[in-house]
Amino acid sequence: MRASPTAAPPAKYSLGSSWARYHSPMARRRKTPISKPLPQVEGIDPVHLIMPEQYPSEYAATDKTSPTLADYLTARFFPQDPHYVPARLERGEIVDDSGTPYAPHSPFIGGSSVWYHRELSPEPDVPSDLPVLFEDEWILAVDKPHFLATTPRGMFVKNTALANLRVAHDLPELSPVHRLDRATAGVLVFAKVPPARAPLQMLFERRKVRKTYEAVTLPIANLSEGDQLTVRSRIDKEHGHIQVEQTNVQILPGEHPPLAPETHAQKRKRRQSGQAFDGLNAESRITCLSIYDLDSATVDITGLNNSARRLTHLQLEPHSGKTHQLRAHLLAAGSPILGDTIYPELQEHGNDNPALPLQLLARTLEFIHPLTGEDVMLRSQRTLALAPPPGPGVR
Numbered sequence: 001m002r003a004s005p006t007a008a009p010p011a012k013y014s015l016g017s018s019w020a021r022y023h024s025p026m027a028r029r030r031k032t033p034i035s036k037p038l039p040q041v042e043g044i045d046p047v048h049l050i051m052p053e054q055y056p057s058e059y060a061a062t063d064k065t066s067p068t069l070a071d072y073l074t075a076r077f078f079p080q081d082p083h084y085v086p087a088r089l090e091r092g093e094i095v096d097d098s099g100t101p102y103a104p105h106s107p108f109i110g111g112s113s114v115w116y117h118r119e120l121s122p123e124p125d126v127p128s129d130l131p132v133l134f135e136d137e138w139i140l141a142v143d144k145p146h147f148l149a150t151t152p153r154g155m156f157v158k159n160t161a162l163a164n165l166r167v168a169h170d171l172p173e174l175s176p177v178h179r180l181d182r183a184t185a186g187v188l189v190f191a192k193v194p195p196a197r198a199p200l201q202m203l204f205e206r207r208k209v210r211k212t213y214e215a216v217t218l219p220i221a222n223l224s225e226g227d228q229l230t231v232r233s234r235i236d237k238e239h240g241h242i243q244v245e246q247t248n249v250q251i252l253p254g255e256h257p258p259l260a261p262e263t264h265a266q267k268r269k270r271r272q273s274g275q276a277f278d279g280l281n282a283e284s285r286i287t288c289l290s291i292y293d294l295d296s297a298t299v300d301i302t303g304l305n306n307s308a309r310r311l312t313h314l315q316l317e318p319h320s321g322k323t324h325q326l327r328a329h330l331l332a333a334g335s336p337i338l339g340d341t342i343y344p345e346l347q348e349h350g351n352d353n354p355a356l357p358l359q360l361l362a363r364t365l366e367f368i369h370p371l372t373g374e375d376v377m378l379r380s381q382r383t384l385a386l387a388p389p390p391g392p393g394v395r
Helices: 069-077 084-090 161-168 194-205 264-272 325-332
Strands: 047-050 113-116 132-135 139-144 185-191 210-217 228-236 245-253 282-293 310-318 360-368 375-379
Touching: 069 084, 132 375, 139 161, 139 375, 161 185, 185 194, 185 375, 210 325, 228 325, 245 325, 282 325, 310 325
Parallel strands: 185 360
Antiparallel strands: 047 113, 132 139, 139 185, 210 310, 210 360, 228 245, 228 282, 282 310, 360 375
């Protein structure tokens, strides 16, 4: 990091300011109340649900004309366990915006708020070391290990980078400004306080952050050491599907200037006409750092025979940030990332393989600090299991 003249801090912020919180898959997004009626527990926010304006007809009980809150929550989330919600209501564990517990027979009221803490199930043990790469009063950047989720999701709620850092650094307002997949290691940036979140997120949205990744794959056809290619495509993610849908793939040898993003004026005009954006929305530059033979003493890769133990160490520069973009683009180039359990074929969920995690590392992240004007350059100190020893080709 290169220092610059000290900038005046922004106006004092309120501890009750609205800030990004984790929503469970059940939750509907809505403007955050000034304060949460329940505290964090071990770095985990309470779940916040907003009731629909009308009681859904598909949940209507045949023997009731006035459904209760318990009826709704049970029908939507716990139909196999009709006693779960009433028991939590009896214990006073489900509250409204003021923190007042709902009664077991509280009526369903459209638009009302419901807050509660998740009852956590045992979670698989995962690596949790999070070395600090940079910290000031606004930002905390860490070096995330493979297998640790960024935020609560699925079976991982407590064993996440967000929950761990909130507790370890006593930062209850900590919130992520971008995300790394659980399987990906490397540089991960958080906002420490609410006023820092929006300016940092804006950097990512406006593509003012330069990101480089490293990956290990089988050799890509016609890509020698030092060669580059650019992959462009359209990537869409359908809710409930793990893999993305990729169409209109373009593979361009050599270096090409990034696609110009849609301007605000173009976006406004398109939206006014009721049109959806259907152009290319994902672009990555791929550089071959080295091609080498896998050492026989290195991690064994199931499915690779002796004639296929020649590997390629790549530098990747995503010019956009679509879900699974780098995985999908390397698949399109003919060489999916080694250790990938999602592409080309979705494998059954099982235990993680610590010996061979996804060979994808968020190596560097550079930006101008939006609150101090400093140049910030962050670099992961981790190493991919199948990467060659550092050499002149690795930046």
